[in-house]
Amino acid sequence: MRASSNSSSSRMKSVQDSSGGLWDSVKKAAFVIGSGLFFLVAFRNSVTWHLQRFWGASGDFWQMQWSRLYTAFDGNEASLFFIGTMLVPTFCFWVFNIFLMIADTTGKPVFVTRYRIQQDKNNPVEVERVWRAVKVVLCNQLFLSVPLVVLTYTVMSWRGEPCGPELPTFHWVLVELAVCGLLEEVLFYYSHRLFHHPFFYKRIHKIHHEWTAPIGVVSLYAHPVEHVFSNMVPALIGPVLLGSHMATTSLWFSVALIVTSISHCGYHLPLLPSPEFHDFHHLKFNQCYGVLGVLDRLHGTDDKFRKTKEYERHVLLLSLTPLTKSIPDTPIKQE
Numbered sequence: 001m002r003a004s005s006n007s008s009s010s011r012m013k014s015v016q017d018s019s020g021g022l023w024d025s026v027k028k029a030a031f032v033i034g035s036g037l038f039f040l041v042a043f044r045n046s047v048t049w050h051l052q053r054f055w056g057a058s059g060d061f062w063q064m065q066w067s068r069l070y071t072a073f074d075g076n077e078a079s080l081f082f083i084g085t086m087l088v089p090t091f092c093f094w095v096f097n098i099f100l101m102i103a104d105t106t107g108k109p110v111f112v113t114r115y116r117i118q119q120d121k122n123n124p125v126e127v128e129r130v131w132r133a134v135k136v137v138l139c140n141q142l143f144l145s146v147p148l149v150v151l152t153y154t155v156m157s158w159r160g161e162p163c164g165p166e167l168p169t170f171h172w173v174l175v176e177l178a179v180c181g182l183l184e185e186v187l188f189y190y191s192h193r194l195f196h197h198p199f200f201y202k203r204i205h206k207i208h209h210e211w212t213a214p215i216g217v218v219s220l221y222a223h224p225v226e227h228v229f230s231n232m233v234p235a236l237i238g239p240v241l242l243g244s245h246m247a248t249t250s251l252w253f254s255v256a257l258i259v260t261s262i263s264h265c266g267y268h269l270p271l272l273p274s275p276e277f278h279d280f281h282h283l284k285f286n287q288c289y290g291v292l293g294v295l296d297r298l299h300g301t302d303d304k305f306r307k308t309k310e311y312e313r314h315v316l317l318l319s320l321t322p323l324t325k326s327i328p329d330t331p332i333k334q335e
């Protein structure tokens with residue numbers, strides 16, 4: 001009897017506990033969610049506030065630098081445009097590629113070369129072969145890029161002021177970069193596919209494909225016609241259509257040249273955009289024609305690529321282990 005009353009009272013207590021516990025949990029949850037929401041709102045507001053302050057402050061900083069430069073050049077917009085859209089991007093291209101060429105021809109530093117995509121190739125690359133590519137690239141830049149940039153300045157001056165004293169806002173620069181990237185994807189994809197038509201391939205595009213395992217500088221190693229229509233025009237069209245400020249155009253050209261160098265460099269390095277896509281194009285010729293891959297997906301020109309190990313490795317590398325090790329060609333058998 002005693003035992004049963006004990007057990008019933010303990011059952012009552014456990015019911016009370018559980019209802020009390022439930023209520024407590026609800027209160028705790030409400031407190032946690034409520035305070036969480038409060039902090040989230042406060043955090044969001046402070047983040048927006050800090051970002052606005054940061055962009056505002058950095059915007060002022062860049063505007064000050066630009067005003068100084070503008071005054072130093074006495075408003076000579078043609079010179080400013082040429083320096084910004086030709087010399088600065090070209091300088092970025094060569095600094096990056098000289099470093100890559102040292103790695104290509106010496107196999108050092110190992111920290112870079114251990115990330116080689118086609119491991120049995122370019123180990124190391126012959127200096128004469130690199131030098132031949134460098135000469136063609138320099139000719140393309142000097143005899144085609146320079147006149148085209150001058151022509152671009154003339155066209156852009158007709159329709160606006162490409163080097164005005166006032167810089168665009170940071171957000172507008174981002175919008176323009178996105179539009180330029182999309183326009184380049186469309187124009188590069190279709191012009192590139194056209195260059196793969198047998199008629200144009202053997203006359204024009206074959207030169208660029210001499211490198212089945214490309215290196216950075218090969219990004220501009222191309223027939224003059226290809227350099228104009230596939231390399232220059234797709235990149236120029238955005239700033240011309242948008243009437244971009246020289247600062248945006250300079251940034252866009254520099255980014256585009258570094259990105260195309262990365263996509264040809266042959267090393268899948270940590271924290272850099274994956275070069276697997278275009279490297280696969282050089283390896284297989286009839287896959288992966290675009291830059292971003294959007295149009296390849298649409299036209300199914302990446303169907304073979306998507307069944308390969310290279311596709312599995314086509315990610316942003318976030319560790320120090322080369323993807324050829326973490327995703328080997330022939331999977332290591334599990335014991």
Ligand SMILES: [Zn+2]
Nearest residue numbers: 208219264278
């Ligand atoms: Zn290429």
Ligand SMILES: [Zn+2]
Nearest residue numbers: 192196205281
């Ligand atoms: Zn091609």
